[in-house]
Amino acid sequence: MGEAPAISVDHLENGHSNGVYVKSEPKNIEISVDIGDRTFVIGGNHERNNFSIGVQIHDKNSNNWFSPIVLGTGPKPSQGYSAFVLEQGRILVIKKGSPRNESIWFLEVDSPYVREQKKLLGKEVVAWSKGVRGNAEKPIVISGPSGVGKGTLISMLMKEFPSMFGFSVSHTTRSPRSMERDGVHYHFADKKVMEKEIKDGKFLEFASVHGNLYGTSIESVEAVTDSGKRCILDIDVQGARSVRASSLDAIFIFVCPPSMKELEDRLRARGTETEEQIQKRLRNAEAEIKEGISSGIFGLILYNDNLEECYKKLKKLLGLDGVTSVNGVEIEGINLPTEHTVSKMEDKIIIQETGKETRIKIVLDISSLNGGAPGRTRGILVDAIKF
Ligand SMILES: Nc1ncnc2c1ncn2[C@@H]1O[C@H](COP(=O)(O)OP(=O)(O)OP(=O)(O)O)[C@@H](O)[C@H]1O
Ligand SMILES: Nc1nc2c(ncn2[C@@H]2O[C@H](COP(=O)(O)O)[C@@H](O)[C@H]2O)c(=O)[nH]1
Numbered sequence: 030m031g032e033a034p035a036i037s038v039d040h041l042e043n044g045h046s047n048g049v050y051v052k053s054e055p056k057n058i059e060i061s062v063d064i065g066d067r068t069f070v071i072g073g074n075h076e077r078n079n080f081s082i083g084v085q086i087h088d089k090n091s092n093n094w095f096s097p098i099v100l101g102t103g104p105k106p107s108q109g110y111s112a113f114v115l116e117q118g119r120i121l122v123i124k125k126g127s128p129r130n131e132s133i134w135f136l137e138v139d140s141p142y143v144r145e146q147k148k149l150l151g152k153e154v155v156a157w158s159k160g161v162r163g164n165a166e167k168p169i170v171i172s173g174p175s176g177v178g179k180g181t182l183i184s185m186l187m188k189e190f191p192s193m194f195g196f197s198v199s200h201t202t203r204s205p206r207s208m209e210r211d212g213v214h215y216h217f218a219d220k221k222v223m224e225k226e227i228k229d230g231k232f233l234e235f236a237s238v239h240g241n242l243y244g245t246s247i248e249s250v251e252a253v254t255d256s257g258k259r260c261i262l263d264i265d266v267q268g269a270r271s272v273r274a275s276s277l278d279a280i281f282i283f284v285c286p287p288s289m290k291e292l293e294d295r296l297r298a299r300g301t302e303t304e305e306q307i308q309k310r311l312r313n314a315e316a317e318i319k320e321g322i323s324s325g326i327f328g329l330i331l332y333n334d335n336l337e338e339c340y341k342k343l344k345k346l347l348g349l350d351g352v353t354s355v356n357g358v359e360i361e362g363i364n365l366p367t368e369h370t371v372s373k374m375e376d377k378i379i380i381q382e383t384g385k386e387t388r389i390k391i392v393l394d395i396s397s398l399n400g401g402a403p404g405r406t407r408g409i410l411v412d413a414i415k416f
Contacts, residue, residue, distance in 0.1 A: 060110040062120050066090050069138060069155075071122060072110060082106050084136065084155050095153050100146060101402050103157035104134045111371035113378070118143065119406075121160075121378065121395070126367040133160030133393070135406045142402050156402035160409050162348045166400065167407070168197075168250070168260040168277060169347070172269045172321060173284030174314035175239065176296035178333040179263050182284065185340050186261070190349065195253030197262045200232075203241035206301045216246075234264065234271035239310055243268070250277070266320050273326050282346065283327035285318060287334040365391060390414045 059072030068087040081103030086095040109125035118139025124132045137143045137156040146154045171179050187194050200216045200223055211217050223242055227235050235244030245262055253260040262272065262279070269281055286292040292314055296307050321327055329346055333339040344350045366382035366389060373379070376396035382388040394410035 058107065058109055060112050060122070062112045062114060064114055064120075064138065069120065069136070071112065071120070071136060072106070081157065086153065086155075097153035097155045098146075098150060099155055099157065100143075101157035102159075103136075104131065104159075108367070113373050115395070115398075119158075119401070123365070123371055123378070123380070125365070125369065127365065131159075132365045133409060134158070135160055135401065137402045140401060158400070158402040158406045161405045161407055162409050162411055166259055166405050168254075168262065168279040170262045170264060170269050170272055170279045170281045171284060172264060172266050172281070172317075172327065173333075174286065174292060174317045175310040176292050176299060176314075177284045177286045178295070178336065178339070179284050181336065182333070182340055182343055183261055183263055186343065186347075193259055194261055195258035197245055197249045197253055197260050199243055199245055199249065199262075199264065200226075200235075201241055201243045203239075203243075216249075218242075233275055233277065234268045236265055236267035236271070238265045238267070239306065239313060245272075266317050266324070266326070269326050270324070280329065281327045282329045282331060282343070283321035284339075285321065285330060285332050286314075287332060289314070291334075 059070050062069045062071065066089045068089065070085040070087065071082060073083045081099070082105070084097060084099050084103075086097055087093070088095065104122065104124055104127075107124035107127055111123045111125075113121045115121050115135075118137060120136040120138060122134040122136055124134070135158045137158060140156070143154050143156050146156065171183060173179050183196065187196060198212065198214070198216055200218045202218055202220045202223060203215075205211065205215070205217050209215065209217075220242060223235075223244065226232065226246070227244060231246050231248065232244045233247050233250060235242065237243075243265065245264060245268065250260055250262070262268075264272070266283075269283075272279060273281065286295070289311070293307070293311055296302060296310060302310065322330060331339055331342055331346070341350065365380055368384045369380050369382050371378065371380050376394060378393040378395060380391040380393070382390070390413070392412045392414070394412070395408075397408040397410070398406055400407040
């Protein structure tokens, strides 16, 4: 039999529906959630982890309390919680008065990952996964014609968020440019060696581009993933098609130039190709742009006219813009009003600010959740309405 947590059994016997606060000391607020014969009490302090809140389970049949193994880094204690039982064995926990991007959490109590861990560890297990907006954290495939500015945009992203993104260093049989370093910009490879490695299944994708062989090795992608960073692949449209058909669950962005004339000017101004190579790249660009826009490979299309504007749009697409303007109301990340009420209507969570003249209603659309423990729960869409 497990040890009883800091909650009176009276509360449980009185019965409470999902999401009722059961304790109200400022530092030890708890919320209870019923799932079948079990009540999950979430909140207070985690007995083995002072940084995240605790989880206790009450089995109604045996009247036993359990302290499950809590996997993942969970939320820090808050001024209050709301909770909803979702499908796939997870509980949505919304914190009150949290700093930006700390307000939406998922406690997995019977997800495939939790079931697998229960089997492995032979114990009761639950797992935390933070909710993030959009599709953060999936690998990002960026394609577009040569000279459109893919490398420039990627460099800006990696400079601003050095600990967040890692670049998948491709292999190529082309010669290095004067500023390029082996192992950093590319793995400059011998054609025969690269062909042999492709045959041995070491590449996620490869393609002949502008007369040279280019490819993404599985090791390059794994090296980024193992370092805990989000992987960025700068590859051509043929490569993007292959990745789309692979098991790598990525987001696909195609970058378009404002005009062919501007593309040509950029290629010339870069000064890295001979006239013959520039002509070849421009010829290939027309077909690439056509395919990029119409093939359906790319879910997101960016026009790189003004660089700063395009970079801003890219960050917004990746949920990195910090402040997003939705329906004229600025909301920071998923920054919820301190005083609010929470309700659920099908796949929408409605968070309504209380106690002010001008109020904000934030709607979280959770119909497209993906990912989860171990890692982030992605796919939350946020909308805000001022009324
Ligand atoms: N929005 C922009 N306006 C003007 N110049 C730009 C813009 N974006 C990038 N450039 C410039 O265009 C040139 C080509 O950019 P970049 O090398 O990033 O292209 P790329 O798409 O990575 O090309 P490749 O596929 O050949 O590697 C660079 O000199 C860069 O500074
Ligand atoms: N299919 C792949 N395409 C790749 C890869 N790495 C780069 N590229 C694309 O090649 C062209 C030309 O690049 P450059 O450095 O010679 O200017 C550009 O469109 C890149 O996106 C790869 O691994 N696979």
